[in-house]
Amino acid sequence: MSAAIVAQVIREEIAALSAYHVQDAAGYIKLDAMENPFALPAGLRQGLADHLASAAINRYPDPAAADLKAALRRAMNVPANLDILLGNGSDEIIQMLAMACSKPRAKLLSVEPAFVMFKMIATFCAMDYVGVPLKLADFSLDETAMLAAIEKHQPALTFLAYPNNPTGNLFDPAVIRNIIRASPGLVVIDEAYFAFSSGSFLSEIDQYPNAVLMRTVSKLGLAGARLGMLIGASNWLSQIDKVRLPYNINSFTQSAATYLLDHADEFTRQTTVLVAERMLMAERLAALFARHPGAAQFPSEANFILMRVPNAAHVFAELKARKILVKNTSQSHALLHDTLRITIGLPDENSAFLAALTDILEPRHA
Numbered sequence: 001m002s003a004a005i006v007a008q009v010i011r012e013e014i015a016a017l018s019a020y021h022v023q024d025a026a027g028y029i030k031l032d033a034m035e036n037p038f039a040l041p042a043g044l045r046q047g048l049a050d051h052l053a054s055a056a057i058n059r060y061p062d063p064a065a066a067d068l069k070a071a072l073r074r075a076m077n078v079p080a081n082l083d084i085l086l087g088n089g090s091d092e093i094i095q096m097l098a099m100a101c102s103k104p105r106a107k108l109l110s111v112e113p114a115f116v117m118f119k120m121i122a123t124f125c126a127m128d129y130v131g132v133p134l135k136l137a138d139f140s141l142d143e144t145a146m147l148a149a150i151e152k153h154q155p156a157l158t159f160l161a162y163p164n165n166p167t168g169n170l171f172d173p174a175v176i177r178n179i180i181r182a183s184p185g186l187v188v189i190d191e192a193y194f195a196f197s198s199g200s201f202l203s204e205i206d207q208y209p210n211a212v213l214m215r216t217v218s219k220l221g222l223a224g225a226r227l228g229m230l231i232g233a234s235n236w237l238s239q240i241d242k243v244r245l246p247y248n249i250n251s252f253t254q255s256a257a258t259y260l261l262d263h264a265d266e267f268t269r270q271t272t273v274l275v276a277e278r279m280l281m282a283e284r285l286a287a288l289f290a291r292h293p294g295a296a297q298f299p300s301e302a303n304f305i306l307m308r309v310p311n312a313a314h315v316f317a318e319l320k321a322r323k324i325l326v327k328n329t330s331q332s333h334a335l336l337h338d339t340l341r342i343t344i345g346l347p348d349e350n351s352a353f354l355a356a357l358t359d360i361l362e363p364r365h366a
Helices: 003-009 042-053 066-076 089-101 116-124 143-153 173-182 218-225 234-243 251-261 264-289 312-321 347-361
Strands: 083-087 107-112 128-133 157-161 186-190 211-216 228-232 304-308 339-343
Touching: 042 251, 066 083, 066 251, 083 089, 083 234, 089 116, 089 157, 089 186, 089 211, 089 228, 089 234, 107 116, 107 143, 116 128, 128 143, 143 173, 157 173, 173 186, 218 251, 218 264, 228 234, 251 264, 264 304, 264 347, 312 339, 312 347
Parallel strands: 107 128, 107 157, 157 186, 186 211
Antiparallel strands: 083 228, 211 228, 304 339
């Protein structure tokens, strides 16, 4: 097909996009994607294999995923008065929300910097995207700017990540409540990193008629299962469910996640280790950065830390040369200049990263 025909058929805003890029991580210490670094224990692996062997792969999966929803409800203590809608990862949940709300000239609002898929999926679904910058000093919510944007744009959808990605911080819950109350449309609180966080809106989401909660099991250790969930009142979820593709959660994902969520204590143990490693990483970075006035880290309640270093592109390249892969966030938003995002890995991986970073910032020949 000629380029002219492609240009004629494809929407201009889609043609202007770049596809979501995933770095090949083979052979690297992988600290770039906020994954749980722990492999399944041998006992769980054998149990999972036995469980998957009984999956009726010749049949379509349960369209309601009843057993899986029940397991999620138990593992996350989802209140009985709230419904659950499942997606093929959080990305599909975001897409379903945008598809259902994309009336002509409808707006999707979020903060910046934030999860890149909020803006990308708004474009996919022909919604106008509105981004409100966070405060420069600490990446906190700019309440005045947010409320002004809500008043001006009247967004159909507003996304707030709690904690935020890629900054790692928890926004002021009082400001979030004010945003929910001021919003004419649906507000989605994205709690992808709830397992590592000291805060959650799960216990109060039912107090707001225009708010729902989004979560994923990816950060817990099931990233390969691709399972996201929307939690909220049935009057919202029943409408969003209409744009869900049939059988969107495959039989293997349903079977695997149901089995593993009934062993959630293992993932809780792993999360506890990762939170302790995050705190240790922050202490060690603080000691290193005290010798480098241009370097800084930002408080995190997720399984990663955002840091700022002079010439981050050079540091990223040097880490990569040492077979350590982190996320170079420097070019993704003006507020993120000279930043890198580091996922918390296994203890030896974190030590290798810190040793490499120290060597880069303080070369032996200096």
